[in-house]
Amino acid sequence: MAFFWGDEVEVCSKLDGFVGSHYAGTVVAEYRHKTYAVRYKTLVTEDDECRPLVEVVGEDEMRPEPPKVLASGFALFEEVDAFDNDGWWVGKITGRKGSNYYVLFDKYGEEIAYPFSQLRAHLEWVGGKWVSPKKRVVF
CATH class of the missing domain: 2.30.30 (SH3 type barrels.)
Structure with a gap:
């Protein structure tokens, strides 16, 4: 492209x-x-x-730049992008406590809590198009 x-x-x-x-x-x-x-x-x-x-x-x-995807919450084990260290990192939701979502970064073996404002729906750039992973029930 x-x-x-x-x-x-x-x-x-x-x-x-x-x-x-x-x-x-x-x-x-x-x-x-x-x-x-x-x-x-x-x-x-x-x-x-x-x-x-x-x-x-x-x-x-x-x-x-990925399109903005409106989200009201994230599901358990859903892939998300978390904004940290000046960039976006792919992880999976492992839990929620209050307004924070816990995100596990498999590659680094680390789990970190983030407010909703630092998360976005994960999209993959595949074959010149943005592709969304399957949605799960939001908790």
């Missing part, structure tokens, strides 16, 4: 400890060989925390 200047995207990290996380950004330049400069919305440069990080990434590391 080709991207263009101004497109809102997410970039998948390949760094150890961050594999599978996605970071929101905007395409600010297009280069040859399906590479793009992306200005991140939440990541900043090491030397100036007021300046957004701009990075050149390959098309295979990018996807369009």
Whole structure:
């Protein structure tokens, strides 16, 4: 899929400890060989925390920003994206206490509680389309 200047995207990290996380950004330049400069919305440069990080990434590391999906709650074992450490991480709902949902990140063996506002319905970018996992009964 080709991207263009101004497109809102997410970039998948390949760094150890961050594999599978996605970071929101905007395409600010297009280069040859399906590479793009992306200005991140939440990541900043090491030397100036007021300046957004701009990075050149390959098309295979990018996807369009997912559409907003209205959700009133999440089901047990439903896949969700949790916003943490400036990016979106895929996990599964393991419980709920009050307004917090507990999310298990299988890859890292960690379970963390998040308020509803830091969660979104998980969607997969497959074959150029957003695909939603099967919905379960919300608790």
